[in-house]
Amino acid sequence: MKVTVRKVVCCVGVGMFIAGMSVNALAQSSTASPAPAIAVTPQSATAATKSAPKSTISTNSTISELQQLMPNGVSEMRTTYNGSYGASLLFKPDTRTYYVALFQQKNFWRVVKTASDTxxxxxxxxxxxxxxxxxxxxxxxxxLEADKQYTEQQIAMQETRLNALQNDVALQQQQEQSVLAQQDQGRQQAQLLSNKQQAASSELRSLQSRIRALESQQVTLNNSNLGDTNTTKK
Known part of the structure; x- marks a missing residue:
């Protein structure tokens, strides 16, 4: 009787071991097989399945099985995105089966099916x-692309600023040259006026000197005429 029980226990243990190996083999084969592009979200996955060529998708694969269950056969439990890559954990409530999918640009890449939540x-x-x-x-x-675009924008802004400053400097230099020319012209005119003023002053002094000389001569003549008149009267 003890031998029979031991045989039964051994058979049960071997059976469980074989079943466990079968589940692991199924998970490994599902994980290792690359898959063509199928959308992750239930709605887009269904559309992608209908439009994809039948020859590119094996009907006997975990991916095709998941495609047939979507969009209403499974529930999305979690999804993580990193760039165009993502991972989703899906659950089929009636059979308590989990599907874990790896995808790129919302297209299935690898799918693992398991009944173990762990x-x-x-x-x-x-x-x-x-x-x-x-x-x-x-x-x-x-x-890097964002940094490149930002740097290009900064370069364009700095070039615009540089052009504006160059235009400002050119205008300032032009205005400065105009002011200097006006000042030179003003100095020349002032010098010319000064020369004319000096000439006029010299001429005025000469005229005044001549006038004084004539006035003195006139006084002398008047005095001389007055003396002659007095002598005649006597």
Whole structure:
């Protein structure tokens, strides 16, 4: 009787071990197989499935199984995006089955099916980590492109500012030259007026001197005529 029980226990243990190996093999085969582009969201996934060529999608795959369940056969529990990459954790309530999907640009890339919530969480975290690594170059390129555009905008603004300053300097120099020319012309005119003033003053002094001389001569003549008149009267 003890031998029979031991045999039963051994058979049960071997059966559970084989079943566990089958589940792991299914998960590994589902994880390793790359998949063509199928949208992640239920609505877009259905549209992509209808439009995709049938020859590119195997009807006997976890991806095609998930496609057939969408949009209403599964519920989206969590989704993480990193750049154009993302990971989703989906759940089929009636069979308590989890589907974990890795996608790029909202297109399925890898899908894992499991009945274990623990394994589903682990695979989801693994896929999220992969999206971070895959999106690293993309996000850095996005930032570099933004920096490049910002720098180009700054260059354009600085060039505009430089042109404005150059125009201001040119106008200032032109105005300064005009002012200097006007000042030179004013100095020349002032010098000319000064020369004319000096000439006029000299002429005035000469005239005044002649006038005084004539007045003195006139006085002398008047005095002389007056003396002659007095002598004649006597």
């Amino acid at each position: 394994q589903a969480e682990q695979v989801y975290k693994s896929f999220v980590g992969q999206t971070e690594k895959l999106a690293d170059v993309e996000l850095r390129s996005l930032k």
